[in-house]
Amino acid sequence: MQISPELIGIAAVVAVLLWLVAAFNKLVVQRTRVKNAWAEIDVQLKRRHDLIPNLVEAARGYMQHERSTLEAVTQARTQALAAGNNLQARIGAESLLTAALGKFFAVAENYPQLRAVESVQLLQEQLTSTENRIAYARQFYNDEVMNYNAAQSTFPRNLFAGLFGFSPSTMFAAADADRANVQVKV
Amino acid sequence: MSTFAPSSTLERPASPPDRESFFDAQRRNRRAAWRLSAVCVLSAAVMGIPLALTITPLLYAVGLLAADLINLVSPLPPAFWQQSEKAARFGFVALGWLLQHKPADPRVLVIGSAVLLLPGTILSLFLWLGMSTLFRRGGVGGALLALKAREPNQNDLKELRLADVVQEMAIAAGLPAPRVMLVDAPGANVAAIGSSPADARLVVSRRMLDELSRDELEGALAHSIASIGNGDLRIAFQVVAIFETCGVLLALVNSPFGSQSRRTLWRILRYAFANSGAGQDAAKEADAVAGILTRSATLDADDIDHFFDTTAEKKSMLRSIRNFLLFPIVFTNFAIKLSLWFFSFAVLGPSVALLWRTRQYLADASAVQLTRNPEGLADALQKLTDHGGAIPGSGWAAHLFLISPTGNAGTAANTFTPQQTEVLAKAWLASAPQTATAMPNTGPADFQSMLKEAAATYRAAFSGDAQATARIRALKQSISSLDPSLAAAIPDPADFAAARKGDAAAMVRLQALRRHLALPAQTSSRPQSQGDADQSSGISSLSFVSFHPSLKRRLKRLNRMGAHRNLEPADSKMWIVATVISLIFAPFLLLAVGLLLLLIGVMILSSLAFLTVWLAFIHQIFVFVAHH
Numbered sequence: 001m002q003i004s005p006e007l008i009g010i011a012a013v014v015a016v017l018l019w020l021v022a023a024f025n026k027l028v029v030q031r032t033r034v035k036n037a038w039a040e041i042d043v044q045l046k047r048r049h050d051l052i053p054n055l056v057e058a059a060r061g062y063m064q065h066e067r068s069t070l071e072a073v074t075q076a077r078t079q080a081l082a083a084g085n086n087l088q089a090r091i092g093a094e095s096l097l098t099a100a101l102g103k104f105f106a107v108a109e110n111y112p113q114l115r116a117v118e119s120v121q122l123l124q125e126q127l128t129s130t131e132n133r134i135a136y137a138r139q140f141y142n143d144e145v146m147n148y149n150a151a152q153s154t155f156p157r158n159l160f161a162g163l164f165g166f167s168p169s170t171m172f173a174a175a176d177a178d179r180a181n182v183q184v185k186v
Numbered sequence: 187m188s189t190f191a192p193s194s195t196l197e198r199p200a201s202p203p204d205r206e207s208f209f210d211a212q213r214r215n216r217r218a219a220w221r222l223s224a225v226c227v228l229s230a231a232v233m234g235i236p237l238a239l240t241i242t243p244l245l246y247a248v249g250l251l252a253a254d255l256i257n258l259v260s261p262l263p264p265a266f267w268q269q270s271e272k273a274a275r276f277g278f279v280a281l282g283w284l285l286q287h288k289p290a291d292p293r294v295l296v297i298g299s300a301v302l303l304l305p306g307t308i309l310s311l312f313l314w315l316g317m318s319t320l321f322r323r324g325g326v327g328g329a330l331l332a333l334k335a336r337e338p339n340q341n342d343l344k345e346l347r348l349a350d351v352v353q354e355m356a357i358a359a360g361l362p363a364p365r366v367m368l369v370d371a372p373g374a375n376v377a378a379i380g381s382s383p384a385d386a387r388l389v390v391s392r393r394m395l396d397e398l399s400r401d402e403l404e405g406a407l408a409h410s411i412a413s414i415g416n417g418d419l420r421i422a423f424q425v426v427a428i429f430e431t432c433g434v435l436l437a438l439v440n441s442p443f444g445s446q447s448r449r450t451l452w453r454i455l456r457y458a459f460a461n462s463g464a465g466q467d468a469a470k471e472a473d474a475v476a477g478i479l480t481r482s483a484t485l486d487a488d489d490i491d492h493f494f495d496t497t498a499e500k501k502s503m504l505r506s507i508r509n510f511l512l513f514p515i516v517f518t519n520f521a522i523k524l525s526l527w528f529f530s531f532a533v534l535g536p537s538v539a540l541l542w543r544t545r546q547y548l549a550d551a552s553a554v555q556l557t558r559n560p561e562g563l564a565d566a567l568q569k570l571t572d573h574g575g576a577i578p579g580s581g582w583a584a585h586l587f588l589i590s591p592t593g594n595a596g597t598a599a600n601t602f603t604p605q606q607t608e609v610l611a612k613a614w615l616a617s618a619p620q621t622a623t624a625m626p627n628t629g630p631a632d633f634q635s636m637l638k639e640a641a642a643t644y645r646a647a648f649s650g651d652a653q654a655t656a657r658i659r660a661l662k663q664s665i666s667s668l669d670p671s672l673a674a675a676i677p678d679p680a681d682f683a684a685a686r687k688g689d690a691a692a693m694v695r696l697q698a699l700r701r702h703l704a705l706p707a708q709t710s711s712r713p714q715s716q717g718d719a720d721q722s723s724g725i726s727s728l729s730f731v732s733f734h735p736s737l738k739r740r741l742k743r744l745n746r747m748g749a750h751r752n753l754e755p756a757d758s759k760m761w762i763v764a765t766v767i768s769l770i771f772a773p774f775l776l777l778a779v780g781l782l783l784l785l786i787g788v789m790i791l792s793s794l795a796f797l798t799v800w801l802a803f804i805h806q807i808f809v810f811v812a813h814h
Contacts, residue, residue, distance in 0.1 A: 126350070137358075
């Protein structure tokens with residue numbers, strides 16, 4: 001079989017097409033992972049929302065003089081639930097909830113009898129774990145975003161990435177949360 | 187005029203000069219792992235050639251005998267005999283080319299080498315595939331049974347916290363959380379066991395929950411979960427499958443001679459064709475089979491010695507005839523065993539061990555990525571090594587643990603609970619002769635130095651020191667008043683005098699207590715597998731390089747990623763002495779290895795010669811019988 005120039009040309013075009021398909025698929029997979037990671041953060045935030053009412057109820061009996069702290073926590077939670085899909089408002093509300101919870105635990109240190117209550121202990125452990133999980137989910141999301149951004153902006157993929165609608169994602173930076181100044185309505 | 191030389195304390199750099207990020211560390215380790223996989227494949231090929239050369243003739247012998255027997259009943263077509271004669275001729279040409287450099291036609295050479303090498307290779311590949319499938323079916327369940335793993339206790343806060351930490355790490359890794367199982371063992375250790383990320387299990391020792399803080403627990407668990415995410419589970423299985431294949435080959439070759447090999451083969455067959463892979467008995471069987479096979483690839487007491495026991499009473503004519511007839515096969519058998527042992531211990535085993543070590547380094551770097559905290563993992567590794575990671579029942583799964591689980595299970599740090607440690611420490615300080623200085627504060631780290639002090643006092647008391655004996659007496663009295671159950675752990679001062687006079691019973695009692703109080707392992711670069719193994723070390727005995735990297739090397743790599751561990755600088759004097767000694771011994775070692783290889787080569791060739799002569803002889807007998 002003679003190897004003619006046409007044959008080489010066709011083989012080269014086929015090879016490039018195959019590479020294009022492979023690269024496109026890889027970008028799709030990475031973008032899906034980014035979306036997945038964002039959903040995971042959502043799951044953990046929801047978990048926190050569900051745990052808070054129980055904690056407030058369990059602590060209310062022991063912390064009668066700290067009504068403002070408990071109210072702040074409940075309000076922050078309501079606002080986080082109300083923020084819905086607005087990304088900026090959501091990030092701001094969640095970070096305020098974190099701050100309110102932090103204040104609550106700091107105040108709870110002054111009530112040693114609270115620590116002995118088993119339900120409070122369990123809830124505290126679960127809330128700590130949830131905070132950690134949120135942090136790790138954000139970390140994982142950022143790692144995936146980094147991989148995806150690197151993949152779609154390095155040569156030669158950047159040549160066709162824009163064409164097919166792959167745009168860089170934004171990382172979940174803590175600074176954004178602090179900058180958003182959402183007021184808690186008391 | 188002296189130049190201004192800044193003092194070293196002011197000029198200390200902020201980070202070590204060879205600082206690397208964990209991403210770079212991961213990339214480096216992944217590349218190293220690929221390189222080592224290639225080395226492993228190469229070692230397997232190198233090991234395969236002498237094996238194939240010895241097994242193939244046996245296969246041909248069996249085939250020829252079968253053909254001859256069938257020929258007696260119904261004659262085979264002459265074309266068959268012609269083809270086999272041609273194939274044999276090709277094989278001889280290839281051998282001639284190899285040994286005597288006789289020129290040969292390349293096509294004939296290729297066919298000849300195929301004739302010589304293919305059957306053995308195909309058999310080994312087939313066995314390897316079979317063993318890895320069988321093992322994947324029941325290996326996990328079997329290991330969990332052997333370890334006596336249990337479900338976590340829902341009422342225990344620490345075990346709940348463990349489940350939370352596992353979830354957190356799984357989220358950080360983007361993996362489904364593995365199921366957690368607990369082991370009540372004297373050592374503190376963790377392993378990831380499973381056949382795929384979906385069905386992975388984390389086996390955690392209960393002592394680890396007591397010893398480690400939350401950060402350290404996170405680091406240790408992150409390592410295991412990271413290794414699951416990196417796909418180490420499949421590699422771990424392949425590691426065991428490789429050694430199992432060697433074991434099965436050995437059993438196959440040994441089977442005409444040894445009833446034990448026959449029994450092993452029968453067990454494997456029975457397990458392979460059993461109805462369902464599920465169920466506790468099947469899992470136990472799989473684990474037992476795996477244990478036997480990985481242990482049997484060592485050069486220990488043969489069935490052959492048993493077979494040829496000429497001092498046995500029943501020495502009959504029939505036996506002598508049988509021995510004479512089967513002599514070439516015995517010889518081949520020995521050649522196979524020797525080459526199998528040598529190559530697996532010195533070539534394949536170390537390659538696989540080095541590959542596994544690189545995966546451990548990769549898992550360390552990935553753990554740092556997950557927790558972003560190299561200190562946690564470094565502290566955890568240090569604490570686990572100090573405490574000792576002995577987990578009885580680890581068997582073939584030993585390489586899956588974070589640190590080596592085959593240490594001395596009787597170290598004092600393992601046998602005393604934290605409360606007992608406190609009582610002992612208090613009593614020890616109270617029994618000290620009154621000095622002018624104030625009592626130092628007792629922390630957990632001081633317990634080790636107190637153990638050393640106690641061991642020194644025991645030695646002094648044994649040799650007759652009155653003050654030491656008095657101190658031990660006081661110690662025993664205070665312990666008996668504080669915690670009577672601990673009193674048995676302290677030797678009786680009267681025993682010292684009696685043992686000195688020669689009382690055997692007292693000596694035995696003191697020996698037992700001395701072992702009880704053995705000092706825990708130091709953080710040296712000594713490979714863990716050299717420690718006193720109370721149990722069979724399974725897979726670690728299959729290579730002279732251990733499967734677990736030393737603590738010092740792991741800490742060094744974690745330091746490069748940002749941890750701040752104080753490592754003792756390498757003792758340069760010891761290095762010089764070690765280098766000189768190895769330079770002196772290296773030629774002898776090389777000579778020994780060369781001689782061994784020569785011996786193996788000679789044995790393979792003579793076994794080939796024996797088998798050929800023997801086969802020709804028997805074939806002629808059959809031809810003679812067939813013509814009449």
